[in-house]
Amino acid sequence: MKLLILVLQVALVGSLTVSSGFLGDNITLASGAPPSWNLTSIEWSIFSNNTWIATYRGKRKNTERVDRYKGRLSLNIISGDLTIRNLTPEDAMEYTVDLINTQRENKGGKTKLIVKQRLPKPTIETFPCESVKGGGFQLFLLCSSTDKSVDLSWSKTTNATVFNSLNADVASTAVKVFLSTKQNHVKFTCTSSKNSETASSDVTPSCDDNEPEPTPQHHSTHRKNYIAITFFVGLLVGVLVMTVLYFQKGKLCPSPK
Numbered sequence: 001m002k003l004l005i006l007v008l009q010v011a012l013v014g015s016l017t018v019s020s021g022f023l024g025d026n027i028t029l030a031s032g033a034p035p036s037w038n039l040t041s042i043e044w045s046i047f048s049n050n051t052w053i054a055t056y057r058g059k060r061k062n063t064e065r066v067d068r069y070k071g072r073l074s075l076n077i078i079s080g081d082l083t084i085r086n087l088t089p090e091d092a093m094e095y096t097v098d099l100i101n102t103q104r105e106n107k108g109g110k111t112k113l114i115v116k117q118r119l120p121k122p123t124i125e126t127f128p129c130e131s132v133k134g135g136g137f138q139l140f141l142l143c144s145s146t147d148k149s150v151d152l153s154w155s156k157t158t159n160a161t162v163f164n165s166l167n168a169d170v171a172s173t174a175v176k177v178f179l180s181t182k183q184n185h186v187k188f189t190c191t192s193s194k195n196s197e198t199a200s201s202d203v204t205p206s207c208d209d210n211e212p213e214p215t216p217q218h219h220s221t222h223r224k225n226y227i228a229i230t231f232f233v234g235l236l237v238g239v240l241v242m243t244v245l246y247f248q249k250g251k252l253c254p255s256p257k
């Protein structure tokens with residue numbers, strides 16, 4: 001009895017294939033038909049109620065049965081394989097195939113489709129250069145990712161730079177970089193990795209020796225103006241509210257005579 005259950009379980013697991021594809025890509029689900037078979041009927045279905053999405057019967061092919069898959073399916077009537085184009089997150093589910101050949105033999109199979117999202121590229125933020133006593137510059141580079149479960153690491157194209165890595169938290173990592181005036185074009189790469197996937201971005205910071213950058217000045221002036229205006233508007237609203245409250249209080253509870 002135990003052996004029978006075990007055999008049944010193995011048989012069930014054996015007929016389930018797992019396929020995975022990336023969002024927006026195309027994937028082909030194999031029907032598992034033996035190459036010697038001449039297929040007369042192919043039925044691909046989804047859900048427990050076996051909703052047909054692609055069928056081939058009586059020499060007629062129909063791949064436009066379900067709206068969500070319209071224009072995205074191709075059925076190979078020789079192999080029985082089903083191609084789904086432009087994968088969406090909703091395509092991730094179990095697909096069932098039922099085949100019949102010219103000898104009236106039949107065969108079925110299930111494929112579990114996993115739709116993976118490509119790892120997003122990390123974002124690099126470059127902080128302004130500060131000149132260092134005795135020549136050269138130092139600056140911070142901050143690397144972060146919208147995916148909080150990745151590992152982030154820094155690398156650089158040359159070994160000529162002082163390089164301290166400071167791990168701020170899991171989702172971001174900063175480096176303090178020292179550039180001598182001669183090494184103005186060092187490329188820093190931040191790589192995010194998860195399982196066996198990687199994505200990277202790079203930056204080549206340049207600090208100009210001759211011209212101190214005027215942009216940060218502008219920024220801080222704008223910022224000062226902005227703060228002043230915010231303060232002034234805040235003050236005005238505050239006075240207005242106080243005035244209204246004062247008059248309302250006067251109306252509602254007249255001061256005792």
Ligand SMILES: *[C@@H]1O[C@H](CO)[C@@H](O)[C@H](O)[C@H]1NC(C)=O
Nearest residue numbers: 023024025026027084085086
């Ligand atoms: C998917 O297939 C279509 C049509 O065959 C093709 O134009 C497209 O480039 C393919 N997409 C990818 C990501 O391979």
Ligand SMILES: *[C@@H]1O[C@H](CO)[C@@H](O)[C@H](O)[C@H]1NC(C)=O
Nearest residue numbers: 035036037038039101102103
């Ligand atoms: C399949 O079809 C081919 C040609 O149509 C034929 O030669 C072959 O014998 C067929 N095989 C079976 C198993 O029916």
Ligand SMILES: *[C@@H]1O[C@H](CO)[C@@H](O)[C@H](O)[C@H]1NC(C)=O
Nearest residue numbers: 046047048049050051052066
């Ligand atoms: C089959 O099941 C799906 C989801 O459970 C449902 O949306 C669909 O209407 C059902 N189709 C039929 C014919 O009952």
Ligand SMILES: *[C@@H]1O[C@H](CO)[C@@H](O)[C@H](O)[C@H]1NC(C)=O
Nearest residue numbers: 157158159160161162180183
């Ligand atoms: C960089 O490393 C190479 C060997 O890997 C070495 O020959 C070279 O001198 C190093 N450059 C500096 C500036 O340290």
